[in-house]
Amino acid sequence: MYVADKWNDYEVIDTGGGEKLERWGDVILRRPDPQIIWPLAKETAEWRSTHGHYHRSSSGGGSWEMKKPVPERWTINYENLKFHIRPTSFKHTGLFPEQAANWSWMMDKIASAGRPISVLNLFAYTGGATVAAAYAGASVVHVDAAKGMVQWAKENVQLSGLADRPVRFIMDDVFKFVQREQRRGNKYDAIIMDPPSYGRGPSGETWKLEQSLYPFLESCMSIISDNPLFMLINSYTTGISPTVLKNMLSMTMQPRYGGRITAGEIGLPITRSGLTLPCGILGRWEA
Template sequence: MYIAEDWKDYEVIDTGNGEKLERWGDVILRRPDPQIIWPIASEDADWRNVHGHYHRSSSGGGQWDMKKQLPERWTIGYRNLKFHIKPTNFKHTGLFPEQAANWGWMMDKISNAGRPISVLNLFAYTGGATVAAASAGAQVVHVDAAKGMVQWAKENAQLSGLADRPIRFITDDVFKFVQREQRRGNKYDAIIMDPPSYGRGPNGETWKLESSLFPFLESCMEILSAQPLFLLINSYTTGISPSVLRNMLTMTMEKRYGGTISAGEIGLPITRSGLNLPCGILGRWES
């Protein structure tokens, strides 16, 4: 498991009964997590004395129960990066802190490459990987279909002191963008993708990760440079094994470029128990 263990502004304090108790800077939140099928060891005052508690609805979705006054948004930092945090209607906060395990890895790869590196970040959300790559010196193209998420990513880049870096923020359908880049002949040294489990394309096409990811990966290979540095796939799709991502990268990237593949779970340390919380999976190819 790849553990994001060098946070100072974020912490999983405790877990149990389908929930996690988290610290985001000075703010304590209680949120559901389907992986947590063990009991709470002690539901003490810390569990009850939270700023916000997200309750799932039996009919789907859910809502926040804010126990204390919160700013509309606040800032946390990771290394030299800074991010706006804001509880959303879908229990999320605008950041997946476990991804710091990937940020550190890609920052090292880019800064040690010894050459200019261009990065394409697909399904790029609020830009955690974008600001990490840009801070390490890469030229980055950030693509997401949600206008609000792209604006949030721009703000994160500004917060991190990267407003003058070569980052292009694009609000577009990811699949159409990749097809256009193929036609334009544009190439990238590294590609990051965090595809959804399900989705709809611009013309009503159905995206289902199990059937769509492999052909999409093949299409992305056509916009890689002659000497690619890395390709990273993240997935939060339930039931997909890290070995599936490893196999896909073996059949595509390793077959064409050689290199090294690694795959596994990604997680966060739990302070009280000393255990690790599984949060998703990754597959990495690197030259």
């Protein structure tokens, strides 16, 4: 288990009954989490007096019940990185704090490489990994199909004081972007991908992780440099084992480059119980 346990501005305070109680800076939120299948030991006053509570709808989706005023958005820090936080209509806040375990790892890899490193961040969302890689000194290409997420990522880079760093923001379908990079002959020393379980491209193309991930990973092999630093795959797809990601990297990166592969769950510490909340899985190849 890779645990993101170096946060000051974020905390999983308590869990139970399918929900988590979180602190985002000074804002307390209550959100559902499908991994939390254990009961809540006690619904304390803190659970009842949150700033916001996201309620799932029986017909799908859900909505926020805001009990106390909160800013339209606010800022939290992870070490020297800064991020805008905002409750969205689909329960998320614009940041997956468990990914800090990956940010610290990649920053160490980039900073100690002793050479310029180019990073490609695919399915890049609001740019947590982009900010981390740019802060560590890499040049970054950030690719996501959603205009709002790309704009949010730009603002996070600026917020962290990295506006002068070599970061390119691309709003595009990741498959088509990789194909164009193949034709252009562009190469990257590190690739990060956080693919969805299911999705549709702008022309109706269907992405289903179980069917699409391996072919996509294979296509990325043509844009990896001759001296790569790392490859990182994140997944939040239920039912996929970390060993699946390890096997895929063993079949693609390792035969060509050797190196080391690790895989496992990624999680967050729960303050009140001392337990760890599992949040997803990762697979890492590193030189």
